[in-house]
Amino acid sequence: MSFNVIKSGFLSLVEDYGRFGLAQYGLSQAGVADEHAYCWANHLLDNHFNDAVLEITFGGCELKALSDASIAVTGADLGFKINDKMQPLWQVINVSAGDSLSWSEANSGVRAYLAVKGGFQATEFFNSRSVNLREQIGSKLVEGDEISFKATRSETDHHAMPSHFLPDYEQDVTLRLLPTYQFDQFDQQQKEVFFNQRYTISNAYDRTGCRLEGKPIKESQSRMISEGISYGSVEITTEGFPIILLKDSPTIGGYPKIGTVFSLDLAKLAQRQIGTKVSFELMDIEIAQQKRRAFNAFFAIK
Amino acid sequence: MFNIKSASENSIIIYFGDQMSPDLIEKISFYCQLLTDKLADVIIDIVPSYTSLLISYKLNLINNEDVCDRIEKYLLSHDIDTVESRSKLIEIPVYYDCDVGLDLEELLSEKQLSLEEFIAIHSSKEYLVYTIGFSPAFAFLGEVDERIRKNRLPSPRIEIPAGSVGIADNQTAVYPINSSGGWNIIGRSPLDFSLDNPDNLKHFSVGDSIRFLPIDKDEYLALGGIA
Numbered sequence: 120m121s122f123n124v125i126k127s128g129f130l131s132l133v134e135d136y137g138r139f140g141l142a143q144y145g146l147s148q149a150g151v152a153d154e155h156a157y158c159w160a161n162h163l164l165d166n167h168f169n170d171a172v173l174e175i176t177f178g179g180c181e182l183k184a185l186s187d188a189s190i191a192v193t194g195a196d197l198g199f200k201i202n203d204k205m206q207p208l209w210q211v212i213n214v215s216a217g218d219s220l221s222w223s224e225a226n227s228g229v230r231a232y233l234a235v236k237g238g239f240q241a242t243e244f245f246n247s248r249s250v251n252l253r254e255q256i257g258s259k260l261v262e263g264d265e266i267s268f269k270a271t272r273s274e275t276d277h278h279a280m281p282s283h284f285l286p287d288y289e290q291d292v293t294l295r296l297l298p299t300y301q302f303d304q305f306d307q308q309q310k311e312v313f314f315n316q317r318y319t320i321s322n323a324y325d326r327t328g329c330r331l332e333g334k335p336i337k338e339s340q341s342r343m344i345s346e347g348i349s350y351g352s353v354e355i356t357t358e359g360f361p362i363i364l365l366k367d368s369p370t371i372g373g374y375p376k377i378g379t380v381f382s383l384d385l386a387k388l389a390q391r392q393i394g395t396k397v398s399f400e401l402m403d404i405e406i407a408q409q410k411r412r413a414f415n416a417f418f419a420i421k
Numbered sequence: 422m423f424n425i426k427s428a429s430e431n432s433i434i435i436y437f438g439d440q441m442s443p444d445l446i447e448k449i450s451f452y453c454q455l456l457t458d459k460l461a462d463v464i465i466d467i468v469p470s471y472t473s474l475l476i477s478y479k480l481n482l483i484n485n486e487d488v489c490d491r492i493e494k495y496l497l498s499h500d501i502d503t504v505e506s507r508s509k510l511i512e513i514p515v516y517y518d519c520d521v522g523l524d525l526e527e528l529l530s531e532k533q534l535s536l537e538e539f540i541a542i543h544s545s546k547e548y549l550v551y552t553i554g555f556s557p558a559f560a561f562l563g564e565v566d567e568r569i570r571k572n573r574l575p576s577p578r579i580e581i582p583a584g585s586v587g588i589a590d591n592q593t594a595v596y597p598i599n600s601s602g603g604w605n606i607i608g609r610s611p612l613d614f615s616l617d618n619p620d621n622l623k624h625f626s627v628g629d630s631i632r633f634l635p636i637d638k639d640e641y642l643a644l645g646g647i648a
Contacts, residue, residue, distance in 0.1 A: 142466040142477075143453070144622045145557040245622065254557055255598060256616065299427040300434065344441060345552060345561075347468030347475025349429035371470050371554030379429040404485055407430035415481055 120186040121267040124260050128180030128222065131260040133239055135171040138247035142370045148350055149249035150366050152326055152389035153230055155286065156194030158418040160234035163191040163211050163278045168420045170238025171248040175231045178222035184214045189236040189272045195228025195288065195390055210279035213272050228288035228390040237270025253327055253367045288390040295384050295402035296353065300376035309336045313377060317396040318361065324393055326367040331397060335359030345373040351380035363388065381407045383414060423496055425489050432477035433489060441471045441563065446551050449474060450508060450628025451501045459495045463488065469627040470552035508628040513595060515586050515633045516641035517608035520648055524605040528571055542566045543607065544633040548593065550625050558597040558614055560625035565591050577603035584610045597621065611646030
């Protein structure tokens, strides 16, 4: 059972929850950029939390179903259609062999997720199906590819996400920051510059990192001895600008870090366009742990 | 002794010192193995690097305070001499020549060394793996003899061929795959370090020792090297 790729789109990647346990050999975590939309897509289909999905960035993608399937599309509104008819997001839809699935207009958000009942069965590299282009692990979809999946249609269709969970990807975003790493080494004035401004997402923004533009933090310490990077670390470059390190980031880095963005806020960031305003506020680690634990429990993440 | 800080909602970083040294990396390598074993039930990833260890853990099973307590207990109750090290010695053949060493000629003239002298200096030393990163299986090796140190290029090259051996300040490394990079390239190894062979991922571990074996062009070609 599979989909045939008619148009690959700007950037369409098979991703799962991520690649773990091998960071000491330099392998990035990789995995989906927006864990919120991804987890809902699998959850609606009663899939395993780690089942692989298709992450479609900016659209331009068209697939043809070669067999019947139950699917859910979540995340960005990229004008998802079946056979040229608009379809709802955030709910289970049954498709039939021969149907054409397309994402052709960027209405809201950046990344759409296509999950299929049973998950996509792309090749596993080092315990994960996630593609990481920076590491040359796997490759993006190209025209003519076939992406296969395991299950046939599910009988429990029409599962939909309750509408109060629906995210708004158009709003400016406040990212909650945990005081980690070198937080204490930034002085009061530097922290004021950081927390009291609205940064702008620059065009240096991909799955590896997101560079922000704004008023620079003066006299930031330059390079330091490289150390392990966690997902969401906020490096301050020598010029004083923040870079938020994301899923495909290298495992080590040598800029001082003012803190780490709470993981669930990185899901919000993943749907923001270049030019969106971003600000930061401090968050307590115990609260972050509680919220993430509740998220993990809801989506049965082990 | 050591100092633990948060690194995210489910990770902590342990600092063991503030300067890279062979003694410190031996200690970190030892503690990396120890904590990997002792925290096996809750650990997700561990990243050793120069002066620190980053550990991410399963939030569902343990909280920040308890993981720190356990780590402190293990670090305080295990002395580095009590367990045998699992570190290994790895030999890497290298063809040192201007054909493949894109920056060798400039380095020789700047350092006023003959090719033979340069090869002797670079290959006579046993290096330690201080960290792995930048890309998978890219091992940062130290320390390079002061007579052949050189800073990174002012701007990185777009593509450095796989197997290239480079120097950046006091460190040396082999590029496992074709990639961009700013190190001074002094030669090339004919061995395949790419992840096309998945076993290559674990070729190097922090704390391992590395020795470069100079080979001539015939040996380089015989071992599969590309001139």
